[in-house]
Amino acid sequence: MPKRVIFILLILFGFNLASAQILIIGKVLESNANLPIEYATISLKDTSSKTPFTGTVTSPDGTFSLKTNETNFYIEVSFMGFKTRAFNDFKIIKNTIDLETIILTQDTEALDEIVVRAEKSQMEFRLDKRVFNVGTDLSSTGASSLEVLNNIPSVNVNIEGEVSLRGSTGVQILINGKPSVLASADGNALGSITADMIEQIEVITNPSAKYDAEGTSGIINIIMKKSEKRGINGSATLNFGDPNSNSFGLSVNKRTEKFNLFSQFGFGIRTFPDELESINQDLVNKTTINSFGESEFNEKFGNILIGTDYHLNENNVVTLSGSYAYEVEDQNSKTNYNQTDASNSTTDSWLRNEKTEADNPKLRYELQYKKNFNRHKDQSLLFSALGNSFRKDQFSDFENTTIIGDEDDFQQKTRTDYTLEDYTFKLDYTHPFLEKYTIETGSQYVINSVSNDFAVSDFINDEWVNNPDLTNVFNFDQKVLGIYTTAAYEGDTWGLKLGVRLENTNLTTVLKTTSETNGKDYTNLFPSIHTSYKITDNFSLQAGYSKRIRRPGLRDLNPFSNIRNNFSISTGNPDLQPEYTDSYEITSIHKMEKASLNFSLYNRYTIEVVERISTFENNVSTSRPENVGTNTTTG
Structure with missing residues (x-):
């Protein structure tokens, strides 16, 4: 033993x-x-x-x-x-x-x-997009992605980090072809991406069937380099603006063989002054209410973002990231009201003061898995899940002080509890074959749930009394399921891309105060076609068509309004239908020795156009969105 x-x-x-x-x-x-x-x-x-x-x-x-x-x-x-x-x-x-x-x-x-080549940033055409290759002239300067975007024709970034395309805001920004925490407008999270991390930027003014059919402003897709440099990289931004638009951002990125850790932190203060003026005229009784005043909106914000890419092996990457932002808002306004009679004599005059405070916590989180294949460098399978949570707790105090007339002074206050939950699930597969052909297919499921709890109280006999005529709870639940497929041929001289997207929309709105429920369920087909032709090595043409949709949101549908101005009221319309747009575009690019010249001509034909229609009664102007007809835009 x-x-x-x-x-x-x-x-x-x-x-x-x-x-x-x-x-x-x-x-x-x-x-x-x-x-x-x-x-x-x-x-x-x-x-x-x-x-x-x-x-x-x-x-x-x-x-x-x-x-x-x-x-x-x-x-x-x-x-x-x-x-x-x-x-x-x-x-x-x-x-x-x-x-x-x-x-x-x-x-x-x-x-x-060793031969050193100074690679210059340049633009090139693809079938359904313009591609801006980020060269060493930008990537070696330490510029942020926002600065790179500002160097692209037709793209503009203001000091707040808001991106616009052809002068239109609401641009959808993607990272590697998908929604991302980094692409969020909250807290300028794009500032955590530096130019040397970017391979290309795709500008898509007329998106194909692969992309969400919602919106008409366009898409900007930032393609990241597959292997960013190892070690620790960082950047800091400091912005000053007038009036009072100041912010600071710090981003740090650390890459090892298996992990890529990225983070961003920022805070700032912004002020938005405004002047208010409106005139309500009663042409029958010859009376007029004129209002004028000033307001100042102040915002303090802070945000933090952290995430990681984990490379399981050469062909499989998992990304997990999240961001949190917190905003503190306050708004003060003073508005003077004067009522005159037929002889233009002042019969009543009063001052309305408003003080509003709000807290806005925001949370975004993302999980992504991407698989590449050895048979072809462009063959890939991508799954992503993105969540977004937003809450607004807002309180407003209003006080009317009579200057001329017999009206009594009075006070009102409002409370708003607004919550939003968004979830986007996306699956995309790309399969190239026979060298010049590519098939893409995939699906997307978007859940949008919003609740707006709005209460108004009047100060009567030394106590606050709820006003049931203006108090309401409005719930908005929308689910959109989309599936798509595209087929493309891209040769040396010309190319063609055909696509079709099917989307089903299920919408339910509930006005709890009156127990009113509205439901809509509709399915739409969105075709797209894009082609390009290279006339010479330095001159190319591109043409495209796509069908788009703009669905009404909560503010468009909610029949109740706020009480900021009791004589100029804006309400929603629960019966509103979506807008549909046929978008046509032709673009040319002429490359010269030290520059390139772009020319684009586009036409958008929209049906079920939403416009606000105003009605006037008892000196009160009420505007409400309606589907009024068609609209053609050419530029």
Whole structure:
């Protein structure tokens, strides 16, 4: 029995020795000035096959460390423009190999063969998009993605970080073809992306069937580089504007062999002054109510974003990210009202003061999985799930002070509890074949749930009394399921892309105060066709057609309104129908030696156009959205 115990202990002891990790450390310097070399490659190679099995790169101070369980290896240290050094004879002391200081000398022969090309940013045509390749003239400057966007023709970014395309806001911004936390407008999260991380930016003014049919402003798709540089990268932005538009942003990115960690933090203060004026005329009784005043909207905000990409292997990547923003708002306004009779004499005059405060917490989170395939570099499967939560807690106080007339002073206050929950699930598959052909197919499911709890109270006999005529709870629930397929041929001279998208919309609105329920369920087909033709190497043409939709939102449908101005009221219409647009476009690009010239002609024909129709009764102007007809826009 003692012999068996000793034998087992020897086996366990031997296993411990075999599994002990070896730590390898050192520091790499260049020979001229003994300065540290960052990003030098440290490779562990099998002694027999000469193939590397693990490795690392040096940090900014030239140091490195890595661990291995292998025992049959040698160490190789290399860096571009320097002679490679190999270490076969080293000592292992307490499971550690200390190479101490490694000096690399310049390889003059290799340096003579290096050709440095200054890659310039340039625009090119694809079937259904314009592609802006980000060159070293921008990526080497440390510019943010917002600055890169500002360099693209027809794209503009204001000091608040709001992106517009052809002068229209509401542009949908995608990261690698999908919605993303980084693409959120909240807190300028795009500032966490620097130019050297961007491969291309696609500008899609007339989207194909692959993309959501909602909206007419267009799409900007930011394509990230597949392998951003390792180590820690960061950028900081500081903006000043007048009146009082100041913000600070800090972004940090750290990339290792398996992980890419990214984060962004920002805060700021903004002020939006405004002047108010309206005139209500009763042409029958010859009376007029004139109002004029000033308001100031102040916003303080802070946000934080954090996320990671985990590379399971060369073909599989998982991304998990989230952001949180918090806004504090206050608005003050003073409006003077004057009522005159037929002789233009003032009969009544009063002052209306408003003080509004609101807190807005915002939360966004995302999970993504992408799989690439070895058979073709553009074959991919992408799944993403994006969630968005927003809440507004708002309180307003209104006070009317009579200056002229017999009206009594009075006070009102309002409370708004607004909540929004959005969820987007997206699956896309791209399959290239026969070199010049590509098929895309996929689906998207969007859930949009909004609740608006609005209450009004009047100050009567020294107490606050709820006003049931103006108090309401309005719920909005919309689900949109879309499926699509596209087929494309892209040759050297010309290309053609056909697509079709099917979307089913299920909408339910409930006005709890009056127990009114409205439901809509409709299905639409959205075709698209795009073509391009290269007349010469420097001159190309592109043409496209797509069908779009604009669905009414909660504010368009909610029949109740606020009480900011009791004589100029804006309400919603629960019976409103969506707008449908046929969009046509033709674009040319002429490349010259140091510039490129773009010319575009577009036409949009819209039916069921939504316009606000105003009615006037008892000196009160009430506007309500209605589907009034058609509209043609050419530019």
